[in-house]
Structures are given as structure tokens and as C-alpha cells.
Amino acid sequence: MSVSLHEIASKGQIDTFENPGPLARGLPAFAYTNDDFFQLEQDKLFPNSWMCVAYAHDIPKAGDAKPVEVAGRPVVLVRNETGEIGAFQNVCRHRCMKLVDEPKNVGRLLKCPYHAWSYDLKGQLRAAPHFGGIDNQKPDGFNFEDYGLVPVPCGTWGHWVFVNLNGNAGPLSDHVAPLESRIEGIDLDDLKLVGVLDFGEVDTNWKFLMENFIEPYHVPVVHKGTTDQPLQDHYVVMDGKCLGSAVDIDRDGAEGRAGTLNVSSRYLTLFPNFILGRYFPDQLGAYVNLPTASGKTRQYRAIYKTDGVEASEKEADELMKLWWDVHKEDHEMCERMHQGRAATIASEGGVLSPQWETSVRSFQELVFQAVQ
Template sequence: MKIAESADIFPGGGPDFPGLSYKKPLKKGRNRYKSQFLTLRPIRPERTMTLKKNDSSSSANPGTAGSALPTWTYAREDLLELEYPPFFVETWQFVGHVNELQQSGDFITLDLWKDSVVVTRASDGLLRAFLNICRHRATRLLDGRGNCGSMIKCPYHGWTYQTDGRLAGIPSPKNFPGVDRSEYGLFEAQCEVYRGLVFVRIAGEGPSVAEKMANADHWVESYKAEEYVLLSEAVTETWNANWKIAWDNYLENYHLAVGHPCLHRLVVESEQGAMLLGGNSAGFFEMNPKLSSVDQERRYQEIVGCTDHRYPEEIRRKWLQIDFESNMGIEFYPSLFSVFQVLPMGAEKTQIRMSLYTPADLSESEKELRSIDLALLDEINGQDKFLCERIQRGVKTHGYRPGPLSQEESGIANFHDRIRKLLPVTRLKSPPPRGQIEAHNQQESS
């Protein structure tokens, strides 16, 4: 997927980086969201962390937010094996929107590192989620999104399943004497619809999405997200960085002044915000009353009021950003909402997945606002990719040790403390020998 117009262009050029080449802002009425990955990183409120005496994450740097994980944790495949269940298999993951699954047989797939999940609209009208593999020989069943009709058919041997997951047919059944079809339906995953957003959880227990989002629900409800329609099919891009580097970047504000100056010109932090169940947070940002010196940004500030009729006063002309679980950002803007997902593909490779939705009845002014939103999203994403890939190369430098985290990076400190709690082996400053990480993790747990 092409992000910048030239491979040697740093996407943060232009008015913020005048010494570097720069993509011109999109002209009115033009956008490239169908062919480019998009994400916006507004300034966000940071969670505060209470530092305890003798806390190993903070004692070396009193008064700071704490210390980052040791560098070896960003480049070990065996550590990813330990991270994958608690951070991806046993957490809620966004798949799509109910308006993409309206007809019987409609489906959407989501690929994680080792797993693929499919959500279908069954013939009884209910949404169901399954592991996207045939029960016979584990062949992948469906790709992307579409409509499978009344049956899901395995492309290998032709086993067929009803849209509710039940095994419907086996070719040459005489070759399977005694097989009880009722025992070979698709493996089911948990599925929940929250305000029109469809989530799955492969395994594990715990609070529902609605329970986790309860403290921000009155705001999310005001956006009427269940009425939005798909703006672009989920767009994916590969970043050559560990998934934690991408999520660290999402959680902190400290890099914005240098990495994303346009955000400082556009928005200021609001006092509105809430802590969510499980340590996540939600926060608002409002338009900067000082007009930007950049034409595109100033135009955004001038016309953002065209969406006022859609929202109660409490959320007008504001951005709402919610960090959810440990790899997902749910972001509401006046002209659209997006879901940003960080999905590991290996120790040093991450898939970024972005889904975009919009009201179906935008006016011409609102469409212009959305076009600027998309141009900004494209610009900011390119900068984040550039920075995260540079960090990935940097953390492997011989002799490097993490420095202190600022108070603006307290979100990272909290995230890393959660990792240390779930996977005590990450407390070790030096990497355990390969092949022994699980044993060391058990040893540190005792």
C-alpha cells in the first residue's frame, strides 16, 4: 500500500518540516482514503500512575512516570508467544459494523497473528463469530468480507457449514463412518455488538465491551454510531516495528510537538475525560481558538461548526479518543469515526488496521470537512510509521538502555506495568536464553 508519494519523502515535511519534501494537501472534494491507510493521533489525556516506594519501574528515576520495558522485549518471537494469549486471544477485538452485516450470509473476517475469526449474519438473523477454519484439516474458509449465501464451503475438500456454524455436509460421507456431524460444527468465539460496533473475543472471560465502556457510554451514545455507514473497507498496512512500539506511540503525547505539530495548531486538551474499566481511558479535545497559519488546518477550524446540528453541545466541535484493551483506539471526529488496531505479525512486524465510518447524510460542507480529516489522517499516519520504524531499529543498538519516561508518557508506564504483572519475565534487564523464556517467566512468577 502506498502511503507517501515518494519512498524517500519523510511524510512530516511541509510547514512543519520545511527542509524536507512534502505532499501537498488534498484539494477540495478529493480524497485517497480508498488506497491509503489513515489514522489521526490527537493530543490525549494521560493516565496518572501512583509510584510506590521501592517500585523497580520507578525507583531509579524518582519523580518521573517510570521506566520503559527492557529493549530485548521488542525483538523476541518467544516473548510474543507469551504475549499473544493475554493481549489478543483473551481480549475484545473489533471486527466491523452492524451495517456491514445486514443480510443473511454477510461476513467479515479479522486476522490476528495465529488466528483468523469470521463474523456472519446467520439465517436466523443473529450475528455469530467463529474461528475461520474448517474442522476437517484446518483450511482457511473465508477471506475479507462478502456474502457466502446460505452455506460456508471449505475450498479444500468441500465440507459445508450453515451460517450458524453447524456442519451441513461432508462429501463422500461413506469415507467417514460413524462421524457425528453435530460434533464438528465451527469453533465458536464470543461476539458482542456495542453501539453498532462488532467485537469478538476468541477465549477467556471477563467484562463485556459495554461494561468496559460504561464510563464513556453517555458520550459514545451521543454520536449515534450505530447509524453510521462504511466509508472505506478496513485498510491494513505493515509497520516494521514490534506491536508494543506502535501502541506505546499511541499512548503518549510527548512526541506530538516535534512529530505532529499540526495537532497542536488544531486542538487543545479538554478537561472532559474518564477512566474506563481495566485501566483504559477516554478524553476529549476541542478546537484551538487560535486559527492555524496553515490553510488546510485553518479551513478545518472555520467550517467545523457545520456539524453542530448533529451533536449535543457537550461534544460539538470536539474529538473523542478512547484507548481500548491494549491495542485499539476508538476515535470520534465531527465527520467520521475510526477504529485503529495494532495487530502483531511477528516480533518486529505489525499490521495496522484502520476502519472508517461516517454519517450517510453529510452536507457538502460536512463532506469538505471530512475530506480535510482524511488528508490529516494520512499525514499523521505517515509520520507515526516513520517514527515507530526508527525506534525499532534503535532499540537493538548495542549498549542502549531505556531512559526515564516523562509524565506525558505515563500511559506507557501503566501499559508496561501491566505487561510486567502479566508476564514477570519482562522485569529482567537481560534477555533469558532462547528456549528458556517460559521457564524464566514461571520462575519470576513464584
């Protein structure tokens, strides 16, 4: 069980997130680096949220199963015979052994490797060999119906799989609505996957990766090799849990330089951990960010084309390279932001631009509220 925000604060760190003057401050350093604070997020923030945890293409066929860790809890995603993706607590109901330890196709049954209890793809217990003695699967008082896998609320929007551990985050369709309204014109059933970049574990707190996407302020500085779009063309997006930034380019009617960042774009996050990037005319990027420790985040980016046309091999290679390089630029900044939290002055949280980082402040307020 996590300690409270107040207990963390009583160890000498501030527990207020009030602004000291007309300018907004950022979250105090401990919100990024303190393991107790991360545990608070694991206990209070992530379980009460719709967390994006995988791509639907990770488990394309019936019987495909993928283990994921959500807020430190083992979950397994399974595609069933009718094509739906379900999620379960990834433990056997016999003695709570972790059931699936790597992505695989399990066929028609999820079979525990310890004593061979087996569950169908909808989680029903189908076999408990010799549990009541030789050839007796059903001793008195033991009903298969009571020992199915425990479902975890799960939903798929587009190509993206979300789970809500506590089941109290409301309908997924409501959650994604503010993001959905900003990708109008894109047929999510007709996305063409170009490829997935697996960045492994980035040495930074998950919030820095989100905040980096939410503000446009850094773009002309950090990405000057891939864009010459002036800062003044950018703006922030704030709509509840959909926070981000955008740039509209209309140079003599042109849509910018394809194959670079010099195009009209939407950089949109959905609190807490999902990100969509829309790049006109025909590209979408979808990120799965999985916090694994206070200073480590697993990140993937899937690249899609939205015009219904498969990318050629050359085009795919170029896009993968472009986005790999752009993200390495961002990761370096996020890792250095994390390193900067060790300075004593960082406990005050720095200061946020009233023009370009109001969206960052909104994100941080959602974090602060979630852990209260």
C-alpha cells in the first residue's frame, strides 16, 4: 500500500501545487523521481484510468495471448474465437501462478504450466485435472463456474487496446471522444500499419514523455533538423483529458514538406498514457507508454498511413528512420529533464510558459488530482 501524498510531503517535500505568483509552476521534482509517489500513481492514478496497453495487431488471431503489466499488476490480453479482445488478471485460479509469461498463441485453451488447470478463451475454467483425487476434477464444494479467470475491463478503440483495472473510468467511448473529434476524416478501420518502433525502456519518468508531446515550445529548438516551422504557427489543445498541441501550415495552399515534420500536425495525448500524432495529409502515429518505474518508461510507436494505401518498402524505411531520429531527440531531452530533478531548486517545479505550456499545467493538475 502506498503512503499518502501528505506523508511524502512530510519527508521535507512540498505538498502543495499552488502557483506562487502570476506564473504557473510545474510539478515538484518528487512527483517524477520519488518511488513512493510512483507507488501512489500505481495505486490511485493508473487503476482508475483507461490505460492504453497494447496494439490490436499484437494479437491478431484467435488464441493469441499477450501478457502486460498495468500499474504493476499482471494482466493477459486474449483474442477469442469471435474476434474480440478480452483481458484477465494473468493468474491461475488454483494457486495464483502467473499464467502467460510471453506473447504466444495458446490455441483454444490457456493452460497453467503448474498443475494443468485450463481455461477457454473467454476465461471459463474447463479442466482441473485430478484436483479432487485421481480422475476427480470436481470435489465437493468446487464448481468450475466459480474459478474462471477474473476479467479486467477492456476495450478496443481503433487499433488500440485499453484496460481500466478498477472498472470505474466510465465508458471507453466517452473517454476517447475528445480525441476522436480531432481525427475526423480518418477511417480507423482502414489504417495501414507501416511499422512499429520499439524504443525499449527510456530512462525518464512517464510524465516527461507525455509533457514533451503536450507542448509545442520545444519543437523549433529540438527538431530544427526536421522542421523550420516557426513557433508562432503552433498552438495548444486543451479539452478535458485530451491535451496537446498543433500546428497549421498553409503556405500558399501547400500542405508543407511531406516526409518531414513540416506538415500540419496534431500532437494529442489522452490522459494518462496514450498519444496520437496526426500528420497531414496521410499519417498517424500511436504511442503506447508503459511506466515501469519512477525513472523508466517503456515506449512504442506505431506508424500508420490513413489514405488506405500500403506504404512501399522505401517509404516505410524512410518513415521509420525519420521517426526514430525525431524520438531520439525527444528522449534525450526527457532523460535530461529527469536528471535535472536531482537539483534542489527542482523541488519548486520550474516555471511554465503562459502561452505554450498551459496544456502541460493541465496535465500536471490531472496527475495531482488523481493521487490526492
